[in-house]
Amino acid sequence: MNPNRELSHHTLVALVENRAGVLARVTDLIARRGYNIISLAVAPTNDDSLSRITIVVDVEKAPLEQIVKQLFKLINVIEIAELAPADAITRELVLATVEFTPENAAALDDVLARAAGHVLVQERTETSLTVSAGGSSAQIDALGAALSVFSVVHFQRTGQVALPKLGQSVPIMRAR
Amino acid sequence: MTAPERLNGAEALIKSLEMEGVEVVFGYPGGAILPVYDPLLDGKLRHVLVRHEQGAGHMAEGYAHATGRPGVCIVTSGPAATNIVTPLADAMLDSVPMVCITGQVSLGAIGTDAFQECDTTGITRSITKHNYLVTRAQDIPGVVREAFHIATTGRPGPVLIDIPKDLVDANNPDSYFDFDWPEVPELPGYRPVLTPRDDVVTEAVDLMLAARRPVLYVGGGVLKARGANVVLELAEMLGIPVVTTLMARGAFPDDHELCLGMPGMHGQFTAITAIQECDLLVAMGSRFDDRVTGKVATFAPDAKVIHVDIDPAEHGKVRLPQVAVAGDCRIVMELMVEEIKQRGPEAQADIAPWRQKVSGWQEKYPLTYKQSAPGEGLKPQYVVERLRDLSPADTIVCSGVGQHQMFASQYWKFNYPYTWINSGGLGTMGFAVPAAVGAKVGMPDRTVWAIDGDGCFQMTAQELITASIERIPIKVAIMNNGNLGMVRQWQQLFYDERYSEVELGQDLPNYVQWAQSMGCVAFRVEETSEVDEIIERANAINDRPVVVEFRLVEEENVYPMVSAGASNSDVIVDPSQQAALEAERAAKATDQSSDGFPTSIADTHQNASS
Ligand SMILES: Cc1ncc(C[n+]2csc(CCOP(=O)(O)OP(=O)(O)O)c2C)c(N)n1
Numbered sequence: 036m037n038p039n040r041e042l043s044h045h046t047l048v049a050l051v052e053n054r055a056g057v058l059a060r061v062t063d064l065i066a067r068r069g070y071n072i073i074s075l076a077v078a079p080t081n082d083d084s085l086s087r088i089t090i091v092v093d094v095e096k097a098p099l100e101q102i103v104k105q106l107f108k109l110i111n112v113i114e115i116a117e118l119a120p121a122d123a124i125t126r127e128l129v130l131a132t133v134e135f136t137p138e139n140a141a142a143l144d145d146v147l148a149r150a151a152g153h154v155l156v157q158e159r160t161e162t163s164l165t166v167s168a169g170g171s172s173a174q175i176d177a178l179g180a181a182l183s184v185f186s187v188v189h190f191q192r193t194g195q196v197a198l199p200k201l202g203q204s205v206p207i208m209r210a211r
Numbered sequence: 212m213t214a215p216e217r218l219n220g221a222e223a224l225i226k227s228l229e230m231e232g233v234e235v236v237f238g239y240p241g242g243a244i245l246p247v248y249d250p251l252l253d254g255k256l257r258h259v260l261v262r263h264e265q266g267a268g269h270m271a272e273g274y275a276h277a278t279g280r281p282g283v284c285i286v287t288s289g290p291a292a293t294n295i296v297t298p299l300a301d302a303m304l305d306s307v308p309m310v311c312i313t314g315q316v317s318l319g320a321i322g323t324d325a326f327q328e329c330d331t332t333g334i335t336r337s338i339t340k341h342n343y344l345v346t347r348a349q350d351i352p353g354v355v356r357e358a359f360h361i362a363t364t365g366r367p368g369p370v371l372i373d374i375p376k377d378l379v380d381a382n383n384p385d386s387y388f389d390f391d392w393p394e395v396p397e398l399p400g401y402r403p404v405l406t407p408r409d410d411v412v413t414e415a416v417d418l419m420l421a422a423r424r425p426v427l428y429v430g431g432g433v434l435k436a437r438g439a440n441v442v443l444e445l446a447e448m449l450g451i452p453v454v455t456t457l458m459a460r461g462a463f464p465d466d467h468e469l470c471l472g473m474p475g476m477h478g479q480f481t482a483i484t485a486i487q488e489c490d491l492l493v494a495m496g497s498r499f500d501d502r503v504t505g506k507v508a509t510f511a512p513d514a515k516v517i518h519v520d521i522d523p524a525e526h527g528k529v530r531l532p533q534v535a536v537a538g539d540c541r542i543v544m545e546l547m548v549e550e551i552k553q554r555g556p557e558a559q560a561d562i563a564p565w566r567q568k569v570s571g572w573q574e575k576y577p578l579t580y581k582q583s584a585p586g587e588g589l590k591p592q593y594v595v596e597r598l599r600d601l602s603p604a605d606t607i608v609c610s611g612v613g614q615h616q617m618f619a620s621q622y623w624k625f626n627y628p629y630t631w632i633n634s635g636g637l638g639t640m641g642f643a644v645p646a647a648v649g650a651k652v653g654m655p656d657r658t659v660w661a662i663d664g665d666g667c668f669q670m671t672a673q674e675l676i677t678a679s680i681e682r683i684p685i686k687v688a689i690m691n692n693g694n695l696g697m698v699r700q701w702q703q704l705f706y707d708e709r710y711s712e713v714e715l716g717q718d719l720p721n722y723v724q725w726a727q728s729m730g731c732v733a734f735r736v737e738e739t740s741e742v743d744e745i746i747e748r749a750n751a752i753n754d755r756p757v758v759v760e761f762r763l764v765e766e767e768n769v770y771p772m773v774s775a776g777a778s779n780s781d782v783i784v785d786p787s788q789q790a791a792l793e794a795e796r797a798a799k800a801t802d803q804s805s806d807g808f809p810t811s812i813a814d815t816h817q818n819a820s821s
């Protein structure tokens with residue numbers, strides 16, 4: 036499933052203080068309104084006193100605005116913006132382990148070759164392999180679909196990260 | 212430079228509170244907070260020992276409401292922390308500046324289901340403006356500083372500081388550090404906007420000057436901004452009618468000719484109707500609470516909205532404003548006044564016909580009630596009127612939640628800011644007595660009356676023991692109707708008079724004996740003829756708390772009333788006025804339908820009453 040395909044899916048990016056409990060504050064605020072978080076990616080930025088959180092949520096436009104304002108009110112949230120898919124570069128990473136047989140190994144290799152631009156084989160035995168793949172959420176979706184005819188043991192996505200496209204001015208709520 | 216003082220966490224906490232200018236804390240000791248109670252003995256802080264932690268929280272709120280300074284409470288971990296959850300939620304919804312310190316089990320024990328452990332920061336996350344779990348003793352001064360800063364600036368609110376026991380334990384060498392009082396913190400994610408953008412103020416003023424049927428809808432934000440004087444100036448300058456919400460009673464004098472009273476579910480007819488018919492609603496620190504708007508879709512249907520609020524998240528939360536002004540209400544109003552002055556009096560549209568229309572409503576549909584016959588029990592409205600007229604003009608009134616709260620808000624004349632203290636957002640029964648104690652601690656020279664329900668009183672009455680022992684001479688009027696009156700009213704109107712679990716009975720407890728046993732002077736009033744004398748006697752006592760039980764009629768409904776989910780245009784008035792109102796509405800409906808005007812307001816009314 037493509038997280039951006041649904042109209043009610045929205046990507047929020049927040050710059051937050053890198054402190055205990057901040058993520059819980061952010062997710063709590065969304066959860067207590069009954070909205071589902073589709074994906075969540077969080078890690079420190081190049082300045083390790085700050086973290087960036089990317090959240091894909093399933094919320095209609097009107098409540099979303101209210102959620103963004105409420106998130107911005109959190110003391111530890113420094114910046115927050117909603118990124119429209121057209122205005123953003125989005126990337127996800129997946130690690131997938133797939134089992135294969137002598138009969139379908141060639142077909143699997145074929146799938147991997149076609150996705151060669153963004154798939155890397157990390158490990159391989161005679162019966163299974165683990166690949167990493169980075170790309171847009173749509174590309175990861177497509178890879179998932181292509182692999183589904185094999186025996187997929189793990190398909191672990193990181194959740195999407197996103198940045199505004201260069202030259203794109205995105206309305207950002209900022210405390211400073 | 213003097214050498215830094217070497218303190219342990221507990222001493223540093225007390226010192227930090229003193230540095231913040233705290234004079235009084237409301238609290239209750241216990242295991243995890245014990246180390247903090249030891250240096251308390253040596254410091255300058257006054258500690259008020261409550262009888263239940265909920266009391267400490269509401270006292271801190273009452274203190275903050277009355278003084279504008281942050282209320283502070285200190286309690287232990289686990290059950291004490293959960294006991295103070297209600298006041299925190301209350302302070303959150305009513306934007307009350309408050310700092311709550313809770314003890315926590317030692318750092319190493321957190322997460323082990325230790326004795327009296329609970330996840331205090333987790334539990335209170337959504338009911339505090341911010342909270343902290345301190346993990347190093349030397350962080351205490353900085354955290355205290357931040358907490359007070361956050362609690363008192365921007366949109367005020369409660370901040371909780373959870374402190375593990377080992378960080379304040381004098382026997383723990385790691386809890387000692389060189390005390391350093393930090394500067395007001397730089398918080399990268401917290402910059403409340405106080406001064407609005409010039410262009411939005413201009414836009415707002417344009418609308419205000421052009422409006423022909425404006426209403427100024429004043430909310431609690433005006434009080435938080437200490438803006439009562441400017442509201443008066445602004446309103447008089449424009450001649451704009453003013454409504455004050457339940458949180459803003461007293462922000463504009465009730466006796467002023469421009470004051471229409473309280474809007475909303477049990478507001479005054481004129482306040483409700485003026486909003487429904489206005490062409491411009493200037494929301495000043497108010498938040499379009501559902502108790503004010505009734506059915507949102509039909510609220511102020513013809514109005515453009517200017518929404519001034521320090522919290523931009525309020526803009527468009529309920530109603531999309533034409534002009535959203537983010538800023539401190541006082542600063543915004545000062546800028547408005549300046550700009551209106553510059554434009555000159557000719558710049559304003561004629562609102563005289565509107566003012567006339569509004570006065571017409573006031574004359575036709577004032578608050579009214581029928582006095583009771585002798586032997587019937589007292590009318591709550593009458594009791595409030597007599598309390599009002601026999602007490603000093605600047606008396607501080609605290610209330611519980613229920614019918615008595617609405618009668619108090621309706622019938623008292625609030626002519627001074629910070630004289631009305633109640634639980635508006637959370638609607639916390641049991642708020643009145645402890646809030647009154649807190650208010651009296653903050654304003655010892657003022658008369659403080661708690662106007663409380665019999666149901667509410669039974670929830671937190673034990674704080675009268677605190678009041679007696681600490682010599683905090685508050686006065687409590689128990690509006691004893693023997694019922695959970697407000698719930699009863701709903702069951703009568705919306706559940707076919709099927710009364711389910713609302714009868715308390717008037718005789719048990721014996722309120723007079725109970726109050727006396729708690730060290731209060733106590734009276735019971737049963738006859739209308741006795742009311743004045745007893746109130747005067749109560750007002751004359753100033754060395755002890757006084758409790759007056761007023762025996763009310765058991766059934767008395769609060770009017771006006773907008774039924775839950777109904778449109779404000781369908782407000783029901785006192786039974787003695789309702790027939791006239793319905794006739795007027797019917798006439799208007801035929802009038803409008805023959806003109807081809809929309810009949811929606813009248814239509815909905817007919818549906819509702821059929
Ligand atoms: C803690 C709490 N529990 C329940 C309610 C629901 N409630 C609202 S008003 C009310 C009745 C209050 O009774 P009383 O204090 O006697 O006041 P009255 O309406 O009779 O004046 C109740 C139960 C509440 N607001 N708060």
Ligand SMILES: [Mg+2]
Nearest residue numbers: 664665694696
């Ligand atoms: Mg009652």
